[in-house]
């Protein structure tokens with residue numbers, strides 16, 4: 100699976116759908132939780148973004164450290180990949196579509212960057228079935244290979260909507276052109292978005308501060324993703340780099 104997803108992200112569609120990563124019941128619990136916390140969100144042109152939701156507890160932390168996703172993030176971004184952002188995206192009924200974009204850090208950089216090595220992987224978690232009716236995400240297959248800034252005409256020629264079941268996860272290369280859709284349903288549509296980046300990329304949002312209880316209970320995987328041991332990580336990088344330079348001298 101990891102190989103197929105990895106190849107899809109770099110050389111194929113630029114995204115890959117993983118079915119049933121969590122159960123429909125778990126997804127429903129996350130959806131319900133999100134809808135009780137809408138007051139933490141900000142309005143983004145009629146859609147709601149709730150940023151930095153790691154503190155919502157183990158239910159979100161377990162999604163962040165899900166072994167399947169982490170395996171893929173490590174293969175794509177390195178064993179010391181970090182968490183760039185974790186947020187909820189709610190599409191209220193009849194909301195307008197979101198803007199066409201690539202993901203951070205690519206939108207903050209000049210276009211024309213190589214696809215491989217990737218700097219960022221996004222996960223769009225479906226907390227309920229995503230359909231064309233309720234706002235399945237618009238994606239342009241293969242657009243991670245299109246150099247240059249996203250443009251709407253080219254996007255609309257190729258874009259399709261990602262649909263699937265509650266508990267599915269769409270992983271995508273940070274350079275994939277995509278946008279949120281209109282929700283034509285009478286119920287809000289909920290996604291959880293997780294961004295993993297190479298360790299050298301500055302996180303999009305501030306992750307902390309973390310209190311002592313959080314740090315004491317954080318799993319090894321979460322410690323690594325939050326770069327809580329960044330000094331050790333970077334020392335290891337420097338040592339590997341020095342060894343490689345010595346070997347090639």
Ligand SMILES: O=C(O)CCC(=O)C(=O)O
Nearest residue numbers: 188223235236279280290
């Ligand atoms: O909520 C969605 O449909 C996807 C949003 C997304 O991928 C993004 O804003 O980067």
